[in-house]
Structures are given as C-alpha cells and as structure tokens.
Amino acid sequence: MIAIILTVITAVEVAVFYIPALHPVLPPVLLILSAAKFALVVMFFMHLKFDSKVFSGVFLAGLAIATFMVSALFLLYHWLPAVEAKL
Structure with missing residues (x-):
C-alpha cells in the first residue's frame, strides 16, 4: 500500500x-x-512509526541539524551576496 x-x-x-x-x-x-x-x-x-520515541527523537534531532545547516548555507551563499551587491 x-x-x-x-x-x-x-x-x-x-x-x-x-x-x-x-x-x-x-x-x-x-x-x-x-x-x-x-x-x-x-x-x-x-x-x-512503531519504534520507541527515543529513536524518533534522535532521528528528528539529526534532521533539524541538517535543515538548519542547509538553510544557513543557502542564506550564506545565495541571499547575503545579493544583499551586499545592492549596498
């Protein structure tokens, strides 16, 4: 399914x-x-879905760190140079 x-x-x-x-x-x-x-x-x-909540927490913590890193790198390399170019 x-x-x-x-x-x-x-x-x-x-x-x-x-x-x-x-x-x-x-x-x-x-x-x-x-x-x-x-x-x-x-x-x-x-x-x-069927395991202990501890495993879900460990997985979600890693996912949160990865999401933060991707967002920070996007901000660093794509958004900030565009802001500096306008100054």
Missing part, C-alpha cells in the same frame, strides 16, 4: 513539472510532495 502511495506522489511530482501553469509555484509544491514522501519512507520503511 505504501509503495502505491509513493508511486502516486512521484507521478504527481512529474505531472506538476510538466504543467506550465504551475511553474511559478513549482518549488514549494515539489518540496511539499517530497516532504510527504520522506515522511512516509521514514515512518514505514525505517519503522520509526
């Missing part, structure tokens, strides 16, 4: 990419769909 849901989400991602009217909102839509797929894979294939 999970494989079917993941396949449907992937098909929606591909379809969204090829619909020209959705190009302005493409990144947020793809990020949301990817996050949904990620959550399903983590919950069911990594068995975190």
Whole structure:
C-alpha cells in the first residue's frame, strides 16, 4: 500500500513539472510532495512509526541539524551576496 502511495506522489511530482501553469509555484509544491514522501519512507520503511520515541527523537534531532545547516548555507551563499551587491 505504501509503495502505491509513493508511486502516486512521484507521478504527481512529474505531472506538476510538466504543467506550465504551475511553474511559478513549482518549488514549494515539489518540496511539499517530497516532504510527504520522506515522511512516509521514514515512518514505514525505517519503522520509526512503531519504534520507541527515543529513536524518533534522535532521528528528528539529526534532521533539524541538517535543515538548519542547509538553510544557513543557502542564506550564506545565495541571499547575503545579493544583499551586499545592492549596498
């Protein structure tokens, strides 16, 4: 059942990419769909849904650190140079 849901989400991602009217909102839509797929894979294939909450906490802590690092690097390399160029 999970494989079917993941396949449907992937098909929606591909379809969204090829619909020209959705190009302005493409990144947020793809990020949301990817996050949904990620959550399903983590919950069911990594068995975190049925394991101890400690394992979920350890996983989420690592995920939070990774999210912070990606956001910080994006800010550092993409947003700040644009701000400096305007000054």
